[in-house]
Amino acid sequence: MTPIASTVAFDVRWGECDPAGIVYHPNYLDWFSVARMRLLADYGLPYMTSFHDNGVVLVVLEATCSFKKVVRVDDHVSVRATLTDLSRTRMSVLYKVVDAAHQTCAVGHTHHAFVDLLDHAPVNVAKRCPQLWEKLSALWPKP
Amino acid sequence: MTPIASTVAFDVRWGECDPAGIVYHPNYLDWFSVARMRLLADYGLPYMTSFHDNGVVLVVLEATCSFKKVVRVDDHVSVRATLTDLSRTRMSVLYKVVDAAHQTCAVGHTHHAFVDLLDHAPVNVAKRCPQLWEKLSALWPKP
Amino acid sequence: MTPIASTVAFDVRWGECDPAGIVYHPNYLDWFSVARMRLLADYGLPYMTSFHDNGVVLVVLEATCSFKKVVRVDDHVSVRATLTDLSRTRMSVLYKVVDAAHQTCAVGHTHHAFVDLLDHAPVNVAKRCPQLWEKLSALWPKP
Amino acid sequence: MTPIASTVAFDVRWGECDPAGIVYHPNYLDWFSVARMRLLADYGLPYMTSFHDNGVVLVVLEATCSFKKVVRVDDHVSVRATLTDLSRTRMSVLYKVVDAAHQTCAVGHTHHAFVDLLDHAPVNVAKRCPQLWEKLSALWPKP
Numbered sequence: 001m002t003p004i005a006s007t008v009a010f011d012v013r014w015g016e017c018d019p020a021g022i023v024y025h026p027n028y029l030d031w032f033s034v035a036r037m038r039l040l041a042d043y044g045l046p047y048m049t050s051f052h053d054n055g056v057v058l059v060v061l062e063a064t065c066s067f068k069k070v071v072r073v074d075d076h077v078s079v080r081a082t083l084t085d086l087s088r089t090r091m092s093v094l095y096k097v098v099d100a101a102h103q104t105c106a107v108g109h110t111h112h113a114f115v116d117l118l119d120h121a122p123v124n125v126a127k128r129c130p131q132l133w134e135k136l137s138a139l140w141p142k143p
Numbered sequence: 144m145t146p147i148a149s150t151v152a153f154d155v156r157w158g159e160c161d162p163a164g165i166v167y168h169p170n171y172l173d174w175f176s177v178a179r180m181r182l183l184a185d186y187g188l189p190y191m192t193s194f195h196d197n198g199v200v201l202v203v204l205e206a207t208c209s210f211k212k213v214v215r216v217d218d219h220v221s222v223r224a225t226l227t228d229l230s231r232t233r234m235s236v237l238y239k240v241v242d243a244a245h246q247t248c249a250v251g252h253t254h255h256a257f258v259d260l261l262d263h264a265p266v267n268v269a270k271r272c273p274q275l276w277e278k279l280s281a282l283w284p285k286p
Numbered sequence: 287m288t289p290i291a292s293t294v295a296f297d298v299r300w301g302e303c304d305p306a307g308i309v310y311h312p313n314y315l316d317w318f319s320v321a322r323m324r325l326l327a328d329y330g331l332p333y334m335t336s337f338h339d340n341g342v343v344l345v346v347l348e349a350t351c352s353f354k355k356v357v358r359v360d361d362h363v364s365v366r367a368t369l370t371d372l373s374r375t376r377m378s379v380l381y382k383v384v385d386a387a388h389q390t391c392a393v394g395h396t397h398h399a400f401v402d403l404l405d406h407a408p409v410n411v412a413k414r415c416p417q418l419w420e421k422l423s424a425l426w427p428k429p
Numbered sequence: 430m431t432p433i434a435s436t437v438a439f440d441v442r443w444g445e446c447d448p449a450g451i452v453y454h455p456n457y458l459d460w461f462s463v464a465r466m467r468l469l470a471d472y473g474l475p476y477m478t479s480f481h482d483n484g485v486v487l488v489v490l491e492a493t494c495s496f497k498k499v500v501r502v503d504d505h506v507s508v509r510a511t512l513t514d515l516s517r518t519r520m521s522v523l524y525k526v527v528d529a530a531h532q533t534c535a536v537g538h539t540h541h542a543f544v545d546l547l548d549h550a551p552v553n554v555a556k557r558c559p560q561l562w563e564k565l566s567a568l569w570p571k572p
Contacts, residue, residue, distance in 0.1 A: 029169035064207040315455035
């Protein structure tokens with residue numbers, strides 16, 4: 001099956017680096033967010049209009065990152081986000097950060113739940129937003 | 144054995160929250176950093192003078208966080224960091240984020256290696272900085 | 287007249303510093319936000335319940351900062367925010383960042399307008415939220 | 430005279446926005462930094478190798494920003510940085526943030542001094558790094 005995936009390029013910003021001269025590690029999770037939103041947008045599901053404006057938040061349940069190689073100011077990296085799981089209530093994404101020399105700098109994943117924007121209660125997307133679910137489920141056909 | 148642990152209180156900042164009105168999740172890793180440095184300082188090992196100025200970086204190998212309960216602007220949380228492993232080349236810390244109602248909002252951990260500030264090569268702290276290792280190892284006696 | 291002012295203490299975070307080893311300057315504006323919200327809260331006007339939940343945003347029209355002395359990781363600074371102007375549509379605040387040795391590290395100000403949360407149109411607070419205006423105007427009596 | 434200027438495009442990140450759904454204003458200063466470094470790099474003076482590795486910091490003396498129009502998640506903006514002053518000890522840059530509809534969203538400037546990386550004392554670039562000054566001064570010929 002063709003992976004559902006998108007890649008975003010980043011020029012490392014001065015302000016993303018710490019006094020050790022390397023990317024401050026929480027910023028990898030920020031890059032993951034950017035890549036995840038690009039993934040959704042690339043497949044016809046821009047986050048703001050498809051989720052947020054429908055009152056659905058893709059809240060993070062778990063985030064992990066393994067750091068393999070330090071990244072410095074002005075380095076060019078790309079982050080590839082790949083959909084790894086999807087249901088009416090959950091979504092998971094895998095991330096790989098690669099530098100200009102094609103070396104893997106970090107690998108991570110995030111697990112998400114769909115929740116209500118106001119009360120943060122779990123949401124069944126198929127019931128709450130059938131049109132959104134139609135598009136989402138098309139990405140991830142049940143075997 | 145008495146845990147080697149420290150707790151830091153945080154008033155959630157407006158700028159730490161996202162358009163969903165909740166703390167943007169990478170900021171939990173920033174809080175973990177603050178709590179980890181406080182832990183080191185509380186036990187006589189302030190990071191800048193004990194590590195950084197000796198050319199040793201406590202680089203992050205892996206970071207994880209599980210999010211249990213959303214945290215909002217103006218919420219008061221505390222982050223407790225507990226040392227869970229220590230060797231001449233590695234260190235691990237566990238974190239627990241608790242809100243004002245004593246509910247657990249998040250749990251995470253970070254694994255670290257000691258590396259050289261300039262070339263990022265692994266460092267054996269006992270060899271590189273015997274005085275630093277003397278203090279570190281006193282915290283974590285071998286059984 | 288007694289100044290309407292509040293002071294917040296900050297322990298400089300590792301993640302707030304850049305590869306030059308000093309506080310990355312945009313973070314001063316973040317500290318100003320924290321100090322401004324503390325000022326409002328100290329005078330009975332917590333931002334979330336008094337403004338945000340009433341659909342009023344204290345949008346920034348202008349922000350400036352002059353940097354006098356660099357601040358480093360682990361430095362302790364305090365930021366004093368002083369109300370310098372207030373009307374039915376505008377508010378201005380002055381900030382002074384002082385280090386542990388009482389030296390001035392930075393001085394700045396922000397000018398704000400009250401706008402609607404949804405359409406960002408200017409809001410006359412006295413008309414939109416008379417109760418909020420009652421409290422605000424008590425802080426800043428017309429001569 | 431042809432302006433010394435560079436433009437950088439930004440897709441506004443989710444994590445750059447606050448609970449009001451708009452870009453958190455300190456992030457404009459971060460964009461200015463990115464644009465300023467791009468400006469230097471475009472004219473043959475990449476910051477890390479030209480300044481930082483020579484022990485020279487382009488410290489910020491003053492930063493200002495006027496906000497004209499709010500910017501939201503997923504908006505596309507471009508930031509144009511233009512050199513407005515340069516001497517052996519100082520540098521100034523003007524910034525203009527424009528959205529996809531060519532409307533001006535913000536205007537700002539930063540004034541900088543060249544200082545030593547270690548002791549933060551003022552540096553005369555012409556004396557300290559003649560080769561760097563040769564390139565810099567070529568950008569900004571005295572009338």
